[in-house]
Amino acid sequence: MINEPMTKEPLNQISEKLFFIKDEYDLIKINPQDILFIEADKDYVIINTSNKIYDKIHLTMTDIMPLLPKGDFLRVHRGYIVRLDKITKITLKENHCIINEKKIPFGSRFRKDLLASLTILAGVYHNRKKIPTSNKTI
Numbered sequence: 001m002i003n004e005p006m007t008k009e010p011l012n013q014i015s016e017k018l019f020f021i022k023d024e025y026d027l028i029k030i031n032p033q034d035i036l037f038i039e040a041d042k043d044y045v046i047i048n049t050s051n052k053i054y055d056k057i058h059l060t061m062t063d064i065m066p067l068l069p070k071g072d073f074l075r076v077h078r079g080y081i082v083r084l085d086k087i088t089k090i091t092l093k094e095n096h097c098i099i100n101e102k103k104i105p106f107g108s109r110f111r112k113d114l115l116a117s118l119t120i121l122a123g124v125y126h127n128r129k130k131i132p133t134s135n136k137t138i
Helices: 011-017 061-067 108-116
Strands: 019-023 026-030 035-041 044-049 053-057 073-077 080-083 089-091 096-099 102-105
Touching (some): 019 053, 035 061, 073 108, 080 096, 080 102
Antiparallel strands (some): 019 026, 035 044, 044 053, 089 096, 096 102
């Protein structure tokens, strides 16, 4: 039959795998796995991928968030959405994370969600003072 879909996957699952952005007269496919982070610029977003930067896309951060695969991306600041598996370092003291050598700030109201979404293997290190040992001999 002509009107049957080419795949048996529901359309919403297909849209979670890729989307297209308009670049003048072209539609360019973006694979969410290639996205490093997304920046806000007023009513536009800038999508930073591993090989290109797509700027001046007329969407807000609120508009683009539902288009991204759930669990892979997190809003960490009013102006940034990051792909969690692309974070290479988080500096808690300065409230920023590093993706592809770029410092991305995270806001205090987003800090709890960021830390909750990570698997942290090390224990809590409150300070780096050496614990004194006793010189008692028995």
